[in-house]
Amino acid sequence: MSSASTTSRLLRLLSLLQTRRDWPGTLLADRLDVSSRTVRRDVDRLRDMGYNIQAAMGPDGGYRLDAGSELPPLLFDDEQVIALAVALQGATAAGAGIEEAAVRALTTVRQVMPSRLRHRLDALRFTTLPSGRGEADPDVLVALSTAIHAREVLRFDYASTISEEDDVTVRPPRRVEPHHVVTSGSRWYLVAWDLDLGDWRIFRADRIIPRTPTGPRFTPREIPGGDVGEYVSARFKGAAENRWPCVGTVILNLPASRVLQFAGDGTVVELGADRCSLELGSWSWGALAASFGRFETAMEVVGPPELTEAFGVLAERYRTASG
CATH class of the missing domain: 3.30.70 (Alpha-Beta Plaits)
Incomplete structure (x- = not known):
């Protein structure tokens, strides 16, 4: 079997392992149209490349791709490469303070693309215009997302539109149960339950200054209507539902x-x-x-x-x- 065929099979095996938590070995063999022995050899090859793949023993044994301590070489299929490159182009106007890093990452990805993919990407070249609005600090976005994932009460100072010279009022930090980070019009927002006001609020991420440590864990409440996108769109329209009054x-x-x-x-x-x-x-x-x-x-x-x-x-x- 040629090295190209082996590489293609490894790529497909890795893609399969990324789509679900556990894969029975026999099912992987069927999907790849190879023997179980070949699957075991290919798993060993991926491990040598740095992928942390756990194996379960027994007749129903299988494989699981877990996070490792280091970033291994990344393998993408053709559609994933194009999707990644297009996303990086759009990220230059995301308003998340990652514009320069996105350009560098796009350059790196494009340099290692095979010519057939580079031609497809060049056909999709576009220019994304920044909105000129306030940008959110990437560290703030990470802090918000971490609190959401951990389900921990978030404390933060919220900068007002009043200049510091005019604003002499010392305000206590906000205390919220963070639920979602959303982006709209190149601006980032935090959707959260305000513990002091007893109501849902939408905060601009570029005005949030997180405090540490975070507070106790909480049980997430349900967003009104059950859909954060619909809820935020409705609030921006000044209505209870996502439609103009x-x-x-x-x-x-x-x-x-x-x-x-x-x-x-x-x-x-x-x-x-x-x-x-x-x-x-x-x-x-x-x-x-x-x-x-x-x-x-x-x-x-x-x-x-x-x-x-x-x-x-x-x-x-x-x-x-x-x-």
């Missing part, structure tokens, strides 16, 4: 292609060469009417009546402002 539709005298560029999470339906409908949502009817105004074209309100009324209020307000 005010939703309306207008017909714009513009091509759908021009409206789509600025529709955000709205829905655009083409009604002709120079006409389309646009459904948008916002936190108030006035804000919704104003958001339609940014298209600077004639429009017809489809509904609801609250949107029509908001346009009237807004028109009067603008008329007054114009003098």
Whole structure:
């Protein structure tokens, strides 16, 4: 058997060991289409490379890939390499203070890629623009994630937007049960149960200054609705559910292609060469009417009546402002 075939089999064996906790030896042999003896030899090869693979004895014995004390050579299949490279490109604007490290890691990965994969990656080259918002310290993100994993109460100081010269109030540290770290719009947040306020809160990670040691262990509460993504999205909309409290539709005298560029999470339906409908949502009817105004074209309100009324209020307000 060629060395290329052996390497490919080792790569597949390692990929299988990473997908589940325990693998019976006979099942690995079936998946790799080799004998159990070959599986044992391949496991020994991976151990020589530094992978900590535990074996269970007996007729139903199998193998388990455990963490080791050192980082062994990493083996990836083709799709994993492309996914890793694309993720590293996107990480340059992640807002986690790892931009330089991501660029260096991407350069390293690309240098050792076979030409067939390098060509695929080059076809996917893109530029990620930073948002310009505050970045979270990687050490803070690790501290938050560690407390979440350990289920330990977290104590931290929370920097306000007031300058230090103006802010003379000494505030006690926050005490929270940390539950999730989430990222949205290149900004990182901690979702936690505030023990002093007795309610859920969302904290910006770039304002968190963790204190040590952490507090006692806790039993995690259930996020309202059971889905952290839905909960955070709803809070950002100022609503109890992940949907805008005010939703309306207008017909714009513009091509759908021009409206789509600025529709955000709205829905655009083409009604002709120079006409389309646009459904948008916002936190108030006035804000919704104003958001339609940014298209600077004639429009017809489809509904609801609250949107029509908001346009009237807004028109009067603008008329007054114009003098």
